[in-house]
Amino acid sequence: MAVKDFFRGRAGYVVACTGLLVLIVLFFVIPTKKQDDNTLTIVALKIWSDPLNAKFEQICAEYEKQYNVKVRIVHFSPDEADSKLASFINSDTGGDLAVFPAQKISIYNDQLMDLTDVANDVSTPYGGFYPIASDMTTVQGRYYGLPLYSWCHLWIYDGALLKRYNLQPANTFDEAEHLALALKKSDPNVDSFGIGMGKDDDTAMFLQSVMWAYGASIVGKDGKTITIDSKQTRQALSYVIRLYRDDKVIPAGAFGWDGATNNTNFLAKRLAFTMNSPTILLKARENDEPFARSIVETVYPSGPVGRFSYGTGFAFGARRSNPKRHAIEQFLRFLYSRDNYRDLLTAGGGAVNPWLKGCEDLPMWKDPQLKPCLDSLQYQKPVGWPGPVTPAASQVFDQRILAQILSDVINNHMTLDDAIDKAERNIRDIYATNGVSQ
Amino acid sequence: MTLASKGEVTACVAPALLYLILIVGWPEANSLLSTFTDSSVGHQRHAFVGLQNYHRILTVDEYRDALVRGFVYALLTTIIKTVFGLTVSICIYRNISRFRWLTAVILLPLALPSSICSSLWIWILNDHLGALSLIVYRVFGQSYSFLGSPHLAFITIAGISVWRETPVFILLITTGLRSIPNSVVEASSLDGATGMVFLRYIGFSFAWPYVVASVLLGLVLGFADFAGIYPLTRGGPGNSTQTAVTMAFELGIPGNHLALAYTMIFLMTPFLILMGWSLSRLTMVKETSHVGST
Numbered sequence: 001m002a003v004k005d006f007f008r009g010r011a012g013y014v015v016a017c018t019g020l021l022v023l024i025v026l027f028f029v030i031p032t033k034k035q036d037d038n039t040l041t042i043v044a045l046k047i048w049s050d051p052l053n054a055k056f057e058q059i060c061a062e063y064e065k066q067y068n069v070k071v072r073i074v075h076f077s078p079d080e081a082d083s084k085l086a087s088f089i090n091s092d093t094g095g096d097l098a099v100f101p102a103q104k105i106s107i108y109n110d111q112l113m114d115l116t117d118v119a120n121d122v123s124t125p126y127g128g129f130y131p132i133a134s135d136m137t138t139v140q141g142r143y144y145g146l147p148l149y150s151w152c153h154l155w156i157y158d159g160a161l162l163k164r165y166n167l168q169p170a171n172t173f174d175e176a177e178h179l180a181l182a183l184k185k186s187d188p189n190v191d192s193f194g195i196g197m198g199k200d201d202d203t204a205m206f207l208q209s210v211m212w213a214y215g216a217s218i219v220g221k222d223g224k225t226i227t228i229d230s231k232q233t234r235q236a237l238s239y240v241i242r243l244y245r246d247d248k249v250i251p252a253g254a255f256g257w258d259g260a261t262n263n264t265n266f267l268a269k270r271l272a273f274t275m276n277s278p279t280i281l282l283k284a285r286e287n288d289e290p291f292a293r294s295i296v297e298t299v300y301p302s303g304p305v306g307r308f309s310y311g312t313g314f315a316f317g318a319r320r321s322n323p324k325r326h327a328i329e330q331f332l333r334f335l336y337s338r339d340n341y342r343d344l345l346t347a348g349g350g351a352v353n354p355w356l357k358g359c360e361d362l363p364m365w366k367d368p369q370l371k372p373c374l375d376s377l378q379y380q381k382p383v384g385w386p387g388p389v390t391p392a393a394s395q396v397f398d399q400r401i402l403a404q405i406l407s408d409v410i411n412n413h414m415t416l417d418d419a420i421d422k423a424e425r426n427i428r429d430i431y432a433t434n435g436v437s438q
Numbered sequence: 439m440t441l442a443s444k445g446e447v448t449a450c451v452a453p454a455l456l457y458l459i460l461i462v463g464w465p466e467a468n469s470l471l472s473t474f475t476d477s478s479v480g481h482q483r484h485a486f487v488g489l490q491n492y493h494r495i496l497t498v499d500e501y502r503d504a505l506v507r508g509f510v511y512a513l514l515t516t517i518i519k520t521v522f523g524l525t526v527s528i529c530i531y532r533n534i535s536r537f538r539w540l541t542a543v544i545l546l547p548l549a550l551p552s553s554i555c556s557s558l559w560i561w562i563l564n565d566h567l568g569a570l571s572l573i574v575y576r577v578f579g580q581s582y583s584f585l586g587s588p589h590l591a592f593i594t595i596a597g598i599s600v601w602r603e604t605p606v607f608i609l610l611i612t613t614g615l616r617s618i619p620n621s622v623v624e625a626s627s628l629d630g631a632t633g634m635v636f637l638r639y640i641g642f643s644f645a646w647p648y649v650v651a652s653v654l655l656g657l658v659l660g661f662a663d664f665a666g667i668y669p670l671t672r673g674g675p676g677n678s679t680q681t682a683v684t685m686a687f688e689l690g691i692p693g694n695h696l697a698l699a700y701t702m703i704f705l706m707t708p709f710l711i712l713m714g715w716s717l718s719r720l721t722m723v724k725e726t727s728h729v730g731s732t
Contacts, residue, residue, distance in 0.1 A: 021453045082691045086479045199672035253565030255675035256585030270566045398692040407676030411588045
């Protein structure tokens with residue numbers, strides 16, 4: 001019988017069906033290949049500083065050599081963070097150690113390894129972690145994430161433009177409004193107050209910082225009482241609405257901005273000032289040195305009750321059920337050793353801030369353009385402040401409830417009171433879903 | 439050689455059935471069960487919550503609006519894609535020898551990865567530096583924020599979806615038109631059925647199953663469209679471009695409420711089944727009438 005005839009015949013059909021059946025059974029029966037015990041897989045965020053990413057890989061290579069443990073690095077971009085980390089948590093084959101946005105630690109804490117001993121050991125030689133680092137990575141005093149580094153949110157000005165019109169960076173939010181109006185009057189081709197009004201991170205961080213500066217908060221100290229419906233919230237949000245609707249200093253298209261639009265427009269010299277991490281400065285240094293020299297960075301302006309900045313950063317986390325606890329702790333101790341951790345930050349060149357004290361003497365903090373990064377640490381507050389960092393607080397931030405209020409008022413023509421009422425209902429709903437009774 | 443006995447038929451169908459049950463059915467059933475729990479990422483044990491998730495999705499304004507918006511988005515984009523797809527396919531079919539190259543050009547949007555597409559559109563629509571914004575400003579003397587105003591943002595993402603997926607419609611419908619046997623073309627030509635008459639009575643009958651397949655595909659792609667919306671607007675401004683799928687993502691992954699996300703998705707299923715059933719009925723009716731007429 002020819003091969004062709006065999007496959008056309010009954011016997012061939014039965015063989016093909018059996019083969020398919022065997023494949024299906026094998027797919028379910030054969031357990032997923034577990035990683036080699038001598039390999040440590042790190043799911044690492046590829047951040048916006050190539051030298052820092054390269055330095056991290058170099059430190060991993062040194063660890064490999066010194067401890068004879070193979071290190072495999074799986075990079076992911078900030079945009080992929082949520083889905084990558086969800087699969088890391090959900091699967092025991094997704095890696096041994098992952099770099100988490102720090103506020104996620106509170107969401108996944110009951111799935112994460114208690115790293116308190118390592119945290120205490122590695123932080124002691126430095127004089128401890130900055131308070132915000134501990135606030136974001138501990139639950140009931142235990143570290144479920146090991147704070148790595150943070151990134152700051154600054155006000156970034158086109159210094160040449162300010163100089164041309166003899167203007168100064170703003171020290172208060174009122175000054176910022178006057179500055180924006182003065183710039184608009186002086187140069188109509190440039191948008192003065194360069195912040196988006198959409199759902200990107202920069203807008204969310206800006207809005208939360210303004211709220212705190214006006215004495216407003218979303219939740220109280222107990223982490224349960226919803227406090228958004230307040231006079232202070234109205235003042236804070238009225239300020240932003242006035243900038244957009246009455247002063248027209250925030251660009252008309254700001255509701256459509258994504259996280260990169262303010263960077264792009266600022267580097268194209270179409271914005272007088274914006275709120276961002278220092279990446280704008282570092283990018284300008286790569287591509288447009290004269291413009292970079294003119295950039296002025298400052299910490300957030302102060303409001304009626306003080307100066308605040310939304311703080312965020314990254315932390316290492318490992319699954320509680322991971323059997324390679326020894327290798328994980330060994331690697332973390334190696335990475336956080338004084339030389340390695342300081343070298344890592346130095347390689348970042350100011351792109352990230354330390355979360356361990358005792359790194360204030362690094363060379364980049366002597367640079368006047370980058371010093372505000374370090375200064376901003378004292379003003380940073382975590383998500384949910386003045387309450388603790390909780391999954392519900394993170395979710396309120398992630399769902400951009402504050403930006404939704406602006407959209408309701410400006411685009412949907414609701415009154416501010418109605419928009420705040422609606423936001424309060426949403427927030428209560430999120431807290432209830434997270435098991436927080438009011 | 440035929441497979442005669444019932445046992446043999448069952449044996450032959452069994453692997454495919456098993457495949458469907460294990461690879462498609464099992465995860466689907468698992469997800470369906472999760473909609474009655476408080477399931478979240480990484481938690482192995484879940485509490486049974488009954489219909490609470492369904493109640494929440496259907497009673498909270500944001501969730502309900504996202505469901506309706508997803509439905510409108512899928513329907514609107516599918517109608518436009520079908521109209522464009524039919525028009526272009528007819529043009530191509532009637533001038534097939536001259537427009538062979540056009541088929542390759544039309545397929546270009548499909549060749550681009552969706553992430554690159556989104557980045558390109560973000561650039562094109564940038565209100566300061568974008569090419570389209572610049573052209574609109576030069577023509578109308580006024581700038582528009584394509585992704586910054588709620589209604590325009592919805593129209594813009596629908597337009598981008600039409601741009602990206604109409605080629606699939608064109609490809610499918612053109613295939614249908616080109617499946618008309620030469621003998622039928624010649625016979626109809628002899629009977630005087632040419633041009634639009636030919637297309638109406640012959641062409642459309644042959645293309646109909648392909649049109650139905652396109653519409654079904656369009657509806658499914660429209661309902662499930664995440665890459666065409668989320669990277670561009672994150673569901674904003676406000677919630678004006680928040681569809682069931684983008685909302686499900688926000689609930690399930692950053693929000694860590696997988697059960698709510700599954701529920702959101704499962705609430706779309708009856709619509710999809712109903713549409714699939716209606717369209718398949720339509721195909722059968724058309725095919726019956728087609729057979730009758732020939």
